[in-house]
Amino acid sequence: MAERFSAVLQLTDLDDFIAPSQECIKPVKVDTKAGKAAAKIRIEADGSYFQVNQDGEKQKLEKAKITLNDCLACSGCITSAESVLVSQQSHGELCKVLALNKAAAAQEQKVVVVSVSPQSRASLAARCKLGLLETAQRLTQFLKSLGVHYVFDTTFSRNFSLLESQREFVRRFHKQAEDKKALPMLASACPGWICYAEKTHGSFIIPHISTTKSPQQVMGSLVKGYFAEQQHLPPDRIYHVTVMPCYDKKLEASRPDFFNQEYQTRDVDCVITTGEVLKLLEQEGVSLSDVDPAPLDTMLGGAAEELSSHRGGGSGGFLEHVFTHAAKEIFGIHVGSIHYKPLKNKDVQEVTLERDGQVLLQFALAYGFRNIQNLVQKLKRGKCPYHYVEVMACPSGCLNGGGQIRLEGESSKEELQQVERLYDSPRAEIPEENRAVRELYQHWLGGWGSQRAQQMLHTQYHALERTNSALSIKW
Amino acid sequence: MPEALSLLCRVPAHPESRCWALAWSPSGALLASCGGDRTSPRCPQSPQCPQCPHVPVSPCPGVPMSPVSPQVVATLEGHENEVKSVAWAPSGTLLATCSRDKSVWVWEVDEEEEEFECVSVLSAHTQDVKHVVWHPSLQLLASASYDDTVRLYREDDDDWLCCATLEGHTSTVWAVAWDSSGHRLVSCSDDRTLRVWQRPCPLPVTPPGVPCPLPDPVSPCVPSCPRSLPDPCPLTGAVATACGDDAVRVFEEVTPASPTAPVTFGLAAHVARAHAQDVNGVAWHPREPGLLATCGDDGDIAFWRYQRPEGL
Numbered sequence: 001m002a003e004r005f006s007a008v009l010q011l012t013d014l015d016d017f018i019a020p021s022q023e024c025i026k027p028v029k030v031d032t033k034a035g036k037a038a039a040k041i042r043i044e045a046d047g048s049y050f051q052v053n054q055d056g057e058k059q060k061l062e063k064a065k066i067t068l069n070d071c072l073a074c075s076g077c078i079t080s081a082e083s084v085l086v087s088q089q090s091h092g093e094l095c096k097v098l099a100l101n102k103a104a105a106a107q108e109q110k111v112v113v114v115s116v117s118p119q120s121r122a123s124l125a126a127r128c129k130l131g132l133l134e135t136a137q138r139l140t141q142f143l144k145s146l147g148v149h150y151v152f153d154t155t156f157s158r159n160f161s162l163l164e165s166q167r168e169f170v171r172r173f174h175k176q177a178e179d180k181k182a183l184p185m186l187a188s189a190c191p192g193w194i195c196y197a198e199k200t201h202g203s204f205i206i207p208h209i210s211t212t213k214s215p216q217q218v219m220g221s222l223v224k225g226y227f228a229e230q231q232h233l234p235p236d237r238i239y240h241v242t243v244m245p246c247y248d249k250k251l252e253a254s255r256p257d258f259f260n261q262e263y264q265t266r267d268v269d270c271v272i273t274t275g276e277v278l279k280l281l282e283q284e285g286v287s288l289s290d291v292d293p294a295p296l297d298t299m300l301g302g303a304a305e306e307l308s309s310h311r312g313g314g315s316g317g318f319l320e321h322v323f324t325h326a327a328k329e330i331f332g333i334h335v336g337s338i339h340y341k342p343l344k345n346k347d348v349q350e351v352t353l354e355r356d357g358q359v360l361l362q363f364a365l366a367y368g369f370r371n372i373q374n375l376v377q378k379l380k381r382g383k384c385p386y387h388y389v390e391v392m393a394c395p396s397g398c399l400n401g402g403g404q405i406r407l408e409g410e411s412s413k414e415e416l417q418q419v420e421r422l423y424d425s426p427r428a429e430i431p432e433e434n435r436a437v438r439e440l441y442q443h444w445l446g447g448w449g450s451q452r453a454q455q456m457l458h459t460q461y462h463a464l465e466r467t468n469s470a471l472s473i474k475w
Numbered sequence: 476m477p478e479a480l481s482l483l484c485r486v487p488a489h490p491e492s493r494c495w496a497l498a499w500s501p502s503g504a505l506l507a508s509c510g511g512d513r514t515s516p517r518c519p520q521s522p523q524c525p526q527c528p529h530v531p532v533s534p535c536p537g538v539p540m541s542p543v544s545p546q547v548v549a550t551l552e553g554h555e556n557e558v559k560s561v562a563w564a565p566s567g568t569l570l571a572t573c574s575r576d577k578s579v580w581v582w583e584v585d586e587e588e589e590e591f592e593c594v595s596v597l598s599a600h601t602q603d604v605k606h607v608v609w610h611p612s613l614q615l616l617a618s619a620s621y622d623d624t625v626r627l628y629r630e631d632d633d634d635w636l637c638c639a640t641l642e643g644h645t646s647t648v649w650a651v652a653w654d655s656s657g658h659r660l661v662s663c664s665d666d667r668t669l670r671v672w673q674r675p676c677p678l679p680v681t682p683p684g685v686p687c688p689l690p691d692p693v694s695p696c697v698p699s700c701p702r703s704l705p706d707p708c709p710l711t712g713a714v715a716t717a718c719g720d721d722a723v724r725v726f727e728e729v730t731p732a733s734p735t736a737p738v739t740f741g742l743a744a745h746v747a748r749a750h751a752q753d754v755n756g757v758a759w760h761p762r763e764p765g766l767l768a769t770c771g772d773d774g775d776i777a778f779w780r781y782q783r784p785e786g787l
Binding site (some may be wrong): 200226344345346357370373374377395 | 552553555583592593595596611631634
């Protein structure tokens with residue numbers, strides 16, 4: 001199970017590829033009572049433990065219990081927590097929820113919403129040999145046939161992530177003189193990278209990470225906030241599923257920061273990967289090309305006629321949008337096309353804005369663990385020349401995520417190129433020009449930079465102290 | 476005999492920790508050491524990384540005989556746990572490390588800039604990686620692990636990949652070494668066998684499980700210290716050993732009484748308390764005859780001058 005997560009997460013800990021409760025290192029508080037020195041411990045046939053004193057008195061011993069929360073709060077082993085999480089967030093779990101929902105009384109039924117990422121859609125289209133729009137329409141129909149009520153596209157919520165990242169960068173750029181950690185700003189959309197940063201470099205790196213929520217979590221806020229209000233439903237009456245190219249997104253959805261205490265519900269209840277959607281199709285014995293196309297849902301009502309995308313590559317285009325916006329906003333320079341300069345390898349590239357030979361902005365993208373490593377070391381030595389870095393845990397970025405479908409008989413390079421072509425096929429939209437986004441900012445969030453926008457579109461990070469338990473040392 | 480091996484200087488390279496292994500760069504300009512701090516005072520600012528494994532690289536004490544005090548020129552961070560072994564590629568432009576975190580890392584070296592960049596993180600092994608060693612002429616890397624396998628890696632496009640897994644040992648593989656031609660690889664294991672593997676097709680040429688009792692009978696101290704192989708000096712032929720009894724010893728081939736008599740080695744130097752604790756590694760300087768570096772559980776690196784005693 002562990003190998004499905006990005007390499008960054010797998011490497012973060014070592015003694016850890018274990019199942020829950022098997023070799024947990026979480027120190028357990030033991031109430032010691034002063035008493036007789038000698039006692040025997042006997043194991044009964046049913047597996048319970050009894051302490052037998054010298055005078056023959058028996059006392060049942062308590063078992064140490066480790067909860068999921070203990071697991072998540074512990075830096076010891078990500079994999080024990082994740083194996084629990086994976087069972088909580090799987091296509092099997094989705095099927096269970098849909099079945100329960102059908103059987104439930106009308107007033108207890110939940111509205112099931114699925115938000116599909118554009119990376120997953122491209123991977124499915126490549127696998128099913130369909131166009132992107134067709135894939136979206138047929139997938140919508142398929143999900144609805146299972147009992148899903150609405151199918152949205154996270155390209156919509158990504159508009160908010162991009163806009164907030166742009167504004168956050170300009171804000172940080174202007175205060176770089178007084179705040180040494182304002183720059184470089186590091187992208188926050190990749191949960192594998194965030195988890196690694198929190199566990200391994202904690203308070204040193206966290207101030208650099210953009211506070212903007214990822215497209216998945218913005219979608220969570222929109223669905224359980226705006227959409228719930230529109231439907232006159234409390235957030236816990238909506239079951240929100242996302243389809244993602246990446247297993248690490250399951251961990252992101254489970255973060256306490258995205259849990260609504262008041263309604264005891266998560267912004268995203270369940271994350272399934274692209275591969276799991278394929279399993280779902282196989283399980284139902286359905287081929288996507290045989291499903292009738294259905295109109296695409298939009299959050300503000302009405303059907304979408306076409307799909308859209310964003311410029312700047314398969315990981316969301318964060319660098320490109322922030323770069324273009326900053327060039328215009330800070331230096332008044334209009335950037336037409338962006339030139340990426342590859343460095344040591346294809347997963348680390350540089351983009352520079354110059355005027356009269358002077359470097360105004362220097363951005364980079366760093367994908368994959370080795371490049372993240374070099375970036376962090378450069379930062380530590382004060383030798384990082386960049387203003388902004390688009391960091392992603394997977395080599396080649398999100399289109400190559402661990403949850404994507406691997407095509408049969410195709411070399412991984414050709415396969416990825418095919419998915420990239422499909423991904424780039426729709427019209428590229430400009431977030432500032434999206435009317436629905438503007439309307440939501442104006443009427444629902446209360447304007448740019450409002451407190452509500454801050455609350456709905458930004459998050460925070462937590463440095464994890466490592467548990468230094470002698471028990472964790474394995475030879 | 477003590478004067479045969481005299482201490483030049485001692486560097487606390489891995490304070491409050493162990494130093495597991497040493498490797499001179501091919502030019503002899505840099506010495507790489509590796510170890511792992513459990514409670515490292517060197518990084519008090521980062522409680523998130525109490526392991527703080529690092530590979531400091533010290534410049535050579537250098538020519539001539541009296542070394543200037545060696546200094547750490549770079550600390551390579553990134554491994555999540557103790558770094559067990561370190562090796563320079565023959566070209567001197569690449570460095571490999573391996574760790575208890577199950578990974579093997581390849582670093583690119585810019586000797587002038589004293590910059591080290593990670594070019595690959597290889598997670599092929601499923602357990603603790605014990606030893607890494609480069610092919611004598613090709614850019615081919617071999618690693619030995621607690622998962623009972625040896626793995627080979629080569630460069631592919633702009634990354635590295637595991638190109639072969641040598642399976643057969645039934646217990647931990649402690650170390651690997653290439654023959655000088657690079658056609659054969661020998662591995663030694665806790666299953667009490669050596670296996671010889673031949674390129675290009677990685678098949679064992681010895682039948683599986685040929686008993687070849689370790690350790691090497693030549694060096695009497697190795698039994699207590701199976702994790703380090705004796706190091707014969709390429710320049711003088713003297714063999715240095717690291718030992719669990721805190722001692723460093725040097726052996727020399729004794730001129731045989733008659734041409735038909737078997738080759739024997741005699742003890743040429745013995746420093747009983749070379750380190751405060753177990754000695755883990757020995758490395759002869761590649762260019763300067765008789766310059767020896769040693770490291771141990773005390774976290775120190777010691778530099779020695781060896782001179783073959785008269786009348787041996």
